[in-house]
Amino acid sequence: MSHSELHPPSEVHFDPASLESIEFPQLIGIDVDGTLVPGDGVIRDRVIRAIAACEAAGVTVVLATGRSLSTTTPIARAARMEGWMVCLNGSILATSAPETIVEALTFDPAPFLDRMIPLLPGAIFTVEDAWGVMNTNVAFHGGALGMAVREMPLEQIREIEAVRLVIRSEEHME
Structure with missing residues (x-):
């Protein structure tokens, strides 16, 4: 049955x-x-x-x-x-x-970014702000996910109060 x-x-x-x-x-x-x-x-x-x-x-x-x-x-x-x-x-x-x-609950991403940027040349660094805007040094399409994406220089990304930090390095992906 x-x-x-x-x-x-x-x-x-x-x-x-x-x-x-x-x-x-x-x-x-x-x-x-x-x-x-x-x-x-x-x-x-x-x-x-x-x-x-x-x-x-x-x-x-x-x-x-x-x-x-x-x-x-x-x-x-x-x-x-x-x-x-x-x-x-x-x-x-x-x-x-x-x-x-x-x-x-935000954090200052600058100290971490200052250490990681020289170690991961060519990586995509994205700092999400409290409103959910993804601030990144290399634009990506976030529309399907309902996310606003803003491309800007790393110097400006360092200054954003972050709720999330994402790093993507093609060189380090397996």
């Missing part, structure tokens, strides 16, 4: 009234990739309704992701979430409507 014969698919029906008797947590954190947004990239209506019902019950629903702010905000809007977002694995605390950075 096949799996589908043993476990026939069933449609899950969600009744918001069923939430009235449940004692809720005060906060629910939802990951984006593979959780809120499945592999096909479509957020399900029933998930959007469940989030809205939780919020209506007084629960704070937060997106918590490794994504940049610039690629998280459109997901929050698609899910009709207007609240909190924790982006870049905790580096950014923001709200989606209006898009506001509440706190950003």
